[in-house]
Amino acid sequence: MPELPEVETVRRGLSALVIDKKVIGVDVIYPKIIVGDPSEFKEQVSGRTISAIDRRGKYLLFRFSADLTMVSHLRMEGKYSVKDAAVPLDKHTHVVFNFDDGTQLRYNDVRKFGRMQLVETGMEKMLPSLQKLGPEPTPETFDAQAFYQALHRRKKAVKTALLDQTLVVGLGNIYVDEVLWQTKIHPETKCANITEQQALVLHDNIILELERAIAAHGTTVFTFTDANSHSGSFQNQLNVYGKKGEPCPRCQTPIQKIVVGQRGTHFCPHCQQVI
């Protein structure tokens, strides 16, 4: 569930808690979270200080001293927290970074889907998963015309295309349903059938929606919380996600739920028609 707004919320909260802290040791409780050799991971990170936390798409980039970067993806339920070492570990804590001040950065993930990988700072761009990423959804980096042209060349359903992170990064299953509702586009519309006019509005709505969600500290559906265990509040601003059977806020037609590309998909059958 962490989509871009949730990852950004985590990044901001966590930055305040761990920047300038020095790691003196790492406990890897569930090794599969680490991409590569876990012992090498521990060895590499130990002794280094966290200088910054950046973000690219839904990936967190922990910057360690001396040009080491940890690329971290939370997938569905990954969470970070900072606790005193005396506080007992949670059942689903898989990696623990011990700081020299007696606190710990803990990685918790019920589903165990999240991954962490070390690379030399700057080289993260070369990882296949980051290399394929489209632009960040900001006015400076996300070009409306280029978006329309790229959409035009695709044949699959617009929802599926928006989820694959190549046209633009950051949308997941919740926000994609929301922006398509706002733009009055049916989620199964083939990309190539989207008009230039629609593409431009969709572009603007993607930027605005993600900005609004960040301002609300993300959406807490199911289990998302930030590094301080705080929930986001954007779920109060959702129009269609999780609203099956409830009236569309625009036209009162009951919201429908279907499956598109194996994903639960919410839309208004009156406002959003296939073209």
Place this chain on the structure above:
DNA sequence: ATCTGTGTTCGTTA
């Protein structure tokens, strides 16, 4: 008790 739904990315297949 077994089955389904939950979401992101990756690897395999067409």
Place this chain on the structure above:
DNA sequence: ATAACGAACACAGA
């Protein structure tokens, strides 16, 4: 190249 689909996992709820 592009698209489609199962796998990786755990758990709540029917």
